[in-house]
Amino acid sequence: MSTRLANQGRLIDRSKPVKFTFNGKSFTGFAGDTLASALLANDQMLVGRSFKYHRPRGIVASGAEEPNALLGLGSGDRFEPNQRATTTELFDGLESASQNHWPSLEYDIGAVNKAFARFLPAGFYYKMFIHPRPFWKHIYEPFIRQSAGLGRAPKDRDADRYEHFYAFTDILVIGGGVAGLLAAKTAAQSGAKVMVLEQTAHWGGRAPVDGGTVNGTAVADYIAILVTELEAMDNVTMRLRCMGAGVYDHGYALGYERVTDHAPSLEGPRHRLWRIRAKQIITATGAIERPLSFAGNDVPGVMLAAAMRDYAVNYGVTPGDKVIVATNNDDAYRTAICLKEMGVDVLRILDARDTGGGELMEQARELGIRIDCGRAIGKVSGGKRVKKVAICAQAGTGAALEEISCDAVAMSGGWSPVVHLWSHCGGKLTWDDSLSQFRPDPNRPPTGADGQGFVVPAGTANGEMHLGEIVSDAVAAGKKATQDAGFKAKRTAAPRGVDTAYAPMEPVWLMPRNAEMELRTKTWLDYQNDVKVSDVQLAAREGYESVEHTKRYTTLGMATDQGKLSNINGLATLANALDAKIPQVGTTTFRPPYTPISMGSIGGEARGEVFQPIRRTPMHDWNEAHGADWEPVGQWRRPYAYVRDGETVHDAVMRETRNVREAVGILDASTLGKIVVKGPDAGRFLDMMYTNMMSNLKPGKCRYGLMCSENGFLIDDGVVARIDDDTWFCHTTTGGAERIHAHMEEWLQTEWWDWKVYVANVTEQFAQIAVVGPKARAVLEKLGGMDVGKDDLPFMEWRDGILGGFDVRIYRISFSGELSYEIAVSASQGQALWNALRSAGDGFGMMPYGTETLHILRAEKGFIMIGDESDGTVIPQDLGLNWAISKKKEDFLGKRAQQRSHMTDPTRWKLVGLETTDGSVLPDGAYAVGEGVNANGQRNMVGRVTSTYYSPNLNKGIAMGLVLNGPDRMGEVLEFPGTDGKIYTATIVDPVFYDKDGEKQNV
């Protein structure tokens, strides 16, 4: 059984028991345990079910590479799925639950998938479930949805806090093992600013487990000295529990610090995302052991050899009493020796190499461990736990020579350097034949702004597997990074590392080498995605040669572990199947983050209220206090309507809309964009910006203008006022100000840079208030101070003056068809003027109105709205706005584009009014259907609704839409099928529904 040994465990504190639960059951571990070591100590071998077949799965690794032990942690608003038990530090009260099983982990109905397995070969989504089509909807999809997937998504809003830190450093060291620490010390001695990140809770990496000496000191002690030295240096920052998540352009890197995951009672954010800029980055990220590919290599109790050694040395845990070790290299012998010395029964070492290993093999033999060379595992049997192992010849097809009962298997297929961070920003790899591994190619590093490499690999991550080489490589890496960062490296000799020498490893990609089909279909490459050797071989037979395609087809190397264990074995299998060399097949792309990071950390503080700042008009608080039903418009908030007690929002809109036409309304129009364009060439410039002529506008007058992109499409509209000889004032749509200002700047700076024009966005400098309705003039006259009569301030003109004591500019412009004044005042005076206008309006039935009333009023008049009638594919000609397109101007933005054949096509849909035959309201966005069907068998479409409202002034539904040959089809009735199943019918009419002759605004 899997159990805690009587002593051992350098990371645990046996005097501090820690209680936790797994699937509701209470367990006890020790302070210093990981969740994985504590589960193993409690003989909990089974920790999950596999993705496709729901096979029982156990812990296979001891670190970030773990593919199986993905658990749901916490509950309620602190629940998080897919957390690796191996990287979860134990704390008192930790709640964990396995995933992917129903009804329980032990008895899983989904395991019936085993019978279904033949329907789930490589590429099953693509080939099995396409035909017949109805099967997909009713059988395949419900089945897959129920059985596939990893953890559940959390239901509640995340209760924790997250933050971002920004850091600048000369040298960033990723990885706090012996190589990283030594490289950091080498760099720090030059005076350079150094930052060291270690993803686990402990410095030193593997070295304290694997042993050896540095300068005659035991490596664990040497590390302690290094850490003390580094901590004493002012120019060094050290972070534990902080993973180097990604390396990006120009020395940008992300660190993912899990601040309180290990102790949720601590103050502070849960996770912290470090956004780092470094001149040089040293990747000392170690290596990951590869599994061996034999039948039953996924049975709980089969574990990576080094992981088994970690559990024994670090936590005093052994996953079995009777262990078999299978290997193709010397490193796994360390596990056998270590277990044996702890009193665990090591039944056999199966070394696939005919000649076996070197010095370590001799040590193992001296301890009395039986070693069989040229031998392999034919098959591991057992359901939820290893029961026995069939031994065969590595050179054969798998015929069993012998069967041995045991309860754990340690496997080692060699080591793969962690090259992820080296590769993220373009570092290339080279294949090392002697170690059968990809390692960083020093001649092709990721390059920075100066064209030189900015990442230096160190130690095991650089393919060095012995302490002596690791130590000297780390010092060399430290020196190189120091010099490349512009510092002078100290001339120091590298310390001398000593450990036991290895005999050469031998690549073993399949065990036994010629395993029969039956074995290959039970031989797992990717535990997390249930990809077997036979799947990759099938993909190769079906013509998948590219490793990237094979990945997608088989799902090899996808999901949360991104193939940390499976990649090299998978592509070696593919290479063998294609009869190609491994480096020719290549690797899939390594993309950040190295392991999944929380969405919370990515968001940081930017959530809730501070996700995006809200822009408030000077009258925002008044609006808020008077029933504003807020509508977001860009970053602004505008009142949709001012809702009174006892009213629905719809009631309020109807009341406001009627009141503007009958009496007078007041609108907070401050959000309208306001841009000053000034200079000797301003008129010429605006003639290019707008489709109509602006240079000949007289001072004191206003003109409605349209703006198009160079592609000819309508992008904005608004009223332009000419202030003086060389000054124009342009209104833009709400939310359009920044975009249009940037548009103007772009053309001024990059095309017509010799034109003498300044543009300034003054949107927030002014409050603007529209007083609209038949009694608008009376209100202004009551306030007094300016002549606002028909002759003094005619329609489409503006005047500066003093109104009721306020320094104002009044534009007589109208977006409603009513007598209307838009009054601009400096923002600081906005609320005061609003109050004054409200008081003056008292006897006239004045009501504030919101954006929906504004919309209905403009729709009654057939005025277009950018974003409703336009959508980036509409040109002014579609909207019947030819009158606003100059024919005299030689050029303006969009003119040439509007001459292109598609733009002049007479069958472009054109703007019309739509009136339902029964007075109801057309659904927004509904399409009109015509005769015949298209190639997909769908009804042909002949138009669509762009704006639709109920007009309380006309007592019926009114709408605008774009319709094929619309203006020529007045009076025709169109059918609009709604999503509610009803068919709406509407007559094509003129888009101006109200006061066609404009008598109401011209008074």
Add this chain to the structure above:
Amino acid sequence: MLILHCPYCGVDADETELSPGGEAHLKRFGPGSSDEDFQDYLFARENPRGVHFERWRHAAGCGKWFHAARSTDTLEVFGTYSAQTTEPPKEICDRISGKRPGWTWRLFG
């Protein structure tokens, strides 16, 4: 996450401060141009793997447009310069040619 030097305000700006504007040194074609020229101007952009000239705006900074000469594959930056020019400054072209013998302005691919 590039860092580009803004030639106007002198700041080494992080990419988060910048907004990209695509290929630099386009020649505008307006009314009177042929369909082919106009289409090329509107839609056909160089997108080389290698040396490229791009427009960037220091949007969350001084607001100015500038040009950058850089390699899209190695991320090397050869220089940034004023947007108010129709071709890259000679010193930048010389610098690129010095590092990549045989390279000449307007040679893409």
